[in-house]
Amino acid sequence: NAGVTQTPKFQVLKTGQSMTLQCAQDMNHEYMSWYRQDPGMGLRLIHYSVGAGITDQGEVPNGYNVSRSTTEDFPLRLLSAAPSQTSVYFCASSYGSEQYNSPLHFGNGTRLTVT
Amino acid sequence: QQPVQSPQAVILREGEDAVINCSSSKALYSVHWYRQKHGEAPVFLMILLKGGEQKGHEKISASFNEKKQQSSLYLTASQLSYSGTYFCGTEVRNTDKLIFGTGTRLQVFP
Numbered sequence: 001n002a003g004v005t006q007t008p009k010f011q012v013l014k015t016g017q018s019m020t021l022q023c024a025q026d027m028n029h030e031y032m033s034w035y036r037q038d039p040g041m042g043l044r045l046i047h048y049s050v051g052a053g054i055t056d057q058g059e060v061p062n063g064y065n066v067s068r069s070t071t072e073d074f075p076l077r078l079l080s081a082a083p084s085q086t087s088v089y090f091c092a093s094s095y096g097s098e099q100y101n102s103p104l105h106f107g108n109g110t111r112l113t114v115t
Numbered sequence: 116q117q118p119v120q121s122p123q124a125v126i127l128r129e130g131e132d133a134v135i136n137c138s139s140s141k142a143l144y145s146v147h148w149y150r151q152k153h154g155e156a157p158v159f160l161m162i163l164l165k166g167g168e169q170k171g172h173e174k175i176s177a178s179f180n181e182k183k184q185q186s187s188l189y190l191t192a193s194q195l196s197y198s199g200t201y202f203c204g205t206e207v208r209n210t211d212k213l214i215f216g217t218g219t220r221l222q223v224f225p
Binding site: 035041042043044090102104105107108 | 117159214
């Protein structure tokens with residue numbers, strides 16, 4: 001049972017490049033989310049999804065797109081990378097859209113550097 | 116709007132106790148607590164729902180005061196393994212968003 005798998009673990013981009021951070025879970029979780037973590041800022045919610053075909057914005061959605069075509073996968077797209085997007089990105093999932101009683105399971109993170 | 120955690124950092128000797136607080140300006144439905152060790156992903160500790168309940172996880176317990184929109188995490192007889200950054204996550208009623216505080220860094224020394 002792999003849990004939440006994120007790829008790649010590390011990535012360096014040049015300003016203006018695009019890329020997709022992959023996230024997959026094998027626990028049949030309905031709820032998936034993306035957070036970014038910066039020093040002193042904690043974990044900030046980028047986008048989330050309560051089920052396949054449904055996505056919504058979090059606290060800091062600008063510059064990021066998501067889609068949820070399957071229950072298992074929730075990729076995060078950076079269309080035109082900027083240095084301000086240098087961060088550690090975590091994908092997380094939980095059982096149901098009723099978030100209040102479902103703990104989040106986190107992936108191991110993707111460390112992204114934009115030069 | 117991020118919940119506010121205090122203190123920002125705590126330094127303890129093994130065996131000492133600590134309290135970490137989490138407060139929100141919005142009416143909360145639930146509070147989550149997670150611990151993150153350096154270079155690793157956050158790990159779930161516990162969830163507290165409305166009603167002022169208290170939960171425990173080994174020697175770590177927490178309370179949730181719904182009226183004050185506050186939660187506190189209690190670490191008793193701290194161990195070296197308790198070192199890390201603790202995050203509270205809050206869910207506002209009728210949203211699907213779990214919003215985290217900025218974290219409290221806890222260091223336990225022998």
